[in-house]
Amino acid sequence: MRWAAEDLKPDQRIRTEWVDISNITKPYLMDVFEYWDHVRGDKFAPSLLEFRLEDLPPKIVPYMVIVDILGPPIDFYYRFFGTKMVENAGFDMSRKSYFADKVEGYGFVNAEIFPHVIKERKPLCTLTSWISIKGLRFSTTTMRFPISKNGKDVTHAVSVNHFELATGNQD
Numbered sequence: 745m746r747w748a749a750e751d752l753k754p755d756q757r758i759r760t761e762w763v764d765i766s767n768i769t770k771p772y773l774m775d776v777f778e779y780w781d782h783v784r785g786d787k788f789a790p791s792l793l794e795f796r797l798e799d800l801p802p803k804i805v806p807y808m809v810i811v812d813i814l815g816p817p818i819d820f821y822y823r824f825f826g827t828k829m830v831e832n833a834g835f836d837m838s839r840k841s842y843f844a845d846k847v848e849g850y851g852f853v854n855a856e857i858f859p860h861v862i863k864e865r866k867p868l869c870t871l872t873s874w875i876s877i878k879g880l881r882f883s884t885t886t887m888r889f890p891i892s893k894n895g896k897d898v899t900h901a902v903s904v905n906h907f908e909l910a911t912g913n914q915d
Contacts, residue, residue, distance in 0.1 A: 758873040760853055763885065765869050772804045773887050776904045777867060780889045788865050789890040792900055797824070809837075809854070809903045810891075813862060819843045820851075820858055823900070832907065853886070854903065861888045862898040873910060881910035 768774055779800060784790040797805050806828035812821040822837040830836045833851075842851050853872050861868050867889045875881055884907050891900035 758875065758881075760856070760870050760872040763869040763871050765867060765887070768869060768885065768887070770885055770906045772801070772807075773869075773885060773904055773906055775801060776804060776808075776889070776902075777887060780867065780902070787892070787895055789892040789898065791893050791895075792891055795889075795891055795902065804904060807905045807907075809905075811842075811854070811858065811901050811903075813858070813899055813901065814841065817843070818859065820854065820901075822851075829905065854888070857886075857888055858901050861890050861901050865890055865898060883908050883910050 765777065768777070780790065780795060783794040783799075792810070797808065797810075800808075806826040808824065808826045809822065809829055810824040812823050814821055820842040822840050822842070825833075825837040837847060837851060840847055842855050853870065857868060857870055867887055869885065869887045872884045872886065873881065874884070884905055886903050886905045888901055888903045890898040891902055893899045
């Protein structure tokens with residue numbers, strides 16, 4: 745099922761919970777995980793030169809985000825914000841810093857979860873339940889991956905998102 749961009753604009757978050765990556769069944773989320781794991785080799789994370797969006801299936805890229813980790817104080821500069829992410833947010837976050845630009849209404853879950861990716865230095869997955877401005881309930885499964893330009897620190901992060909209409913919506 746396809747939804748209009750207006751249907752997906754968030755209004756209220758219900759909850760965000762951690763999900764073990766081994767429990768993920770969404771094929772394209774696992775495609776990104778397997779690609780990330782392959783290009784990192786024996787390092788904790790690949791560099792942006794190694795993790796290349798053009799090497800992923802084109803249908804996945806619109807659901808992806810790449811941020812640069814800035815700070816201190818911590819901030820997230822949106823280097824890439826996929827076209828489906830733009831539609832869902834209702835605006836383009838590319839070339840915006842989350843805190844410095846005082847972004848509102850979108851990206852707050854990333855602002856909460858990216859620090860965990862930085863600290864744990866591994867991919868993390870969440871399931872966020874939320875209500876759109878049209879009153880539709882959705883769930884978003886998001887995998888977030890560390891990227892490192894120096895092999896020591898998390899200097900960037902990548903996320904890929906899968907949006908689903910939650911059960912219990914009325915047609």
